[in-house]
Amino acid sequence: MELTTPTDADIATLRRRAQRIRRDVIEMLAAAGSGHPGGSLSAADLVTCLYFAVMRHRPQDPAWVDRDRFVLSKGHACPVLYAALAEAGYITRDLLTSLRRFGSPLQGHPDRRKLGLVEASTGSLGIGLSMGIGFALAARLRRSPSRTYVLLGDGECEEGQIWEAAMFGAHLKLANLCAIVDFNRLQLDASVEEITDLEPLAAKWRAFNWHVIETDGHDCRRILRAFADAEATKDAPSVIVASTVKGKGVSFMENQLKYHGAVPDTPELIQQALREIAAVPAHGEGP
């Protein structure tokens, strides 16, 4: 689809996919009994747009050397990545309930050796943007059109290495690199504002010479426009600062610290979460 002019049908399809991905996130976390729902749900619309509208990739040829690459730097959100891979047909849906099980390719944080579909084994926050620079440089050396997308957490932006990478990426004018900050404003112990206030976050990235695009991280139309803007920017790397809601889509998880790394502990809560996710319309008002 043309990112700047998606049809209503395109958007509706994306929204349906995003809700299926949210459903899969809840189901796989329920099966695992542990994991990170809040940051997976906040990223669901961004990841859906990446896998189903923005990135050039081939489920029938996962090793395609010129594929666009996605680095989930906030690796704890891997349920949303695994769900996207299943939705795209890279893995079967029934694999999802093996999340975190001993021997599963779906490890608690992405593991490139056990699941070759993930580009980087992340989980230690702060390293993904640097690795993204490595991928972007590799693409440049190969004269490949491959673009690299790196999804960062907002708490993760407290890590110094993010800013090492930011300085260097801008210095290299890596226009084939696009970062996305899942700005859900919560970390684990407290809100980001209480721990280490990142604001003005967009201004910081601009000061580091990145092309900054701010967007609502749950509005598919706006998200697509942001990615189009990034792709059209040829003289600098881009960062999409996406305002999101941690736990988005499940009323009792939204904006709750509790659900950063804890799974709902009763079947009733799981069922409520799934009902709420299923009830979101693909068409109509809102994103």
Place this chain on the structure above:
Amino acid sequence: MIKRWGSLELGPATREAYGRALAELGAENPRIVVLDADLSKSTSTSSFSKANKERFFDVGIPEANLVSVAAGLAAGGFIPFASSFASFLVCKGHEQLRVCCAYMNLNCKFVGSHGGISLGEDGPSQQSIEDVALAACLPGFTVAVPADEVATRALIRAAAEHEGPVYIRVGRPRAPRIYASGERFSFGRAKTLSDGNDVAVIANGLMVATACRAAELAERRGVQVRVIDCHTAKPLDEAAIAMAAEETGAIVVAEEHLVRGGLGSAVAQVAARRRPVPMEFVGLEDTFAESGTPEELFRAHGLTGEHLLGAVFRVLERKAQPGTT
């Protein structure tokens, strides 16, 4: 192989040999890329960058970024060699070596320059005394410390051929020539430089020449030393170590490194498991060094041929006591 050492002539520093080996590799293999952290003239990666500007990346000082960018290049299909001073690379970059390179088992090569206290006057903040220990802690890493120019060229080339992450330490000062040009090396295959069945002295890097000196001094007092260049700390040449233990009954390990966690510790584990013998360790005893010339520092911190000789005689005394190890 029997070696007559005499007085060893000085060859170029192993860091220089690294730079030259990189330049050769760069011309042969378009997949080789090189990264540095603002120390390119010191590390000699400038020898590569002169002819290969497009494949050279000076990331500036941040070593954490250096390591992870190298990992990304490796995952992207290239063979990166990344350098800084050994201390910064392995200490500052350690977590990135761990999660990006070891955990993903990526094909990236790290060369820590100015390793050991022979870095000299700049002092302990720059002198790596723990890099072999830290690198060897990384699952899947190959870790080596070449002794001279010939060994460095061979092991750098071996690193380029090897599939998997590698750490190699090179040094600042000129290194005594141990090997003839063309000598072949493999990771994990130690070099026995002299026959001798009274005691084995296992060493790496600059300590190999020191071991040769100690062996010469020992020979004058009727002690036959088996000198072993155990250039690869991981994987260790367990067969050579076990054979040395079996045939000599006493081992001294010498390294320009803390005695804890480096080559000595690794050799001790092998001996303990396969053929326990009395052992002595020459290296830094839980201390940083200080500013000084390499010679002054080696004298002050027990890394001379005379110190090594002392360790030889201490271990021989223990070997002579019946019923003890």
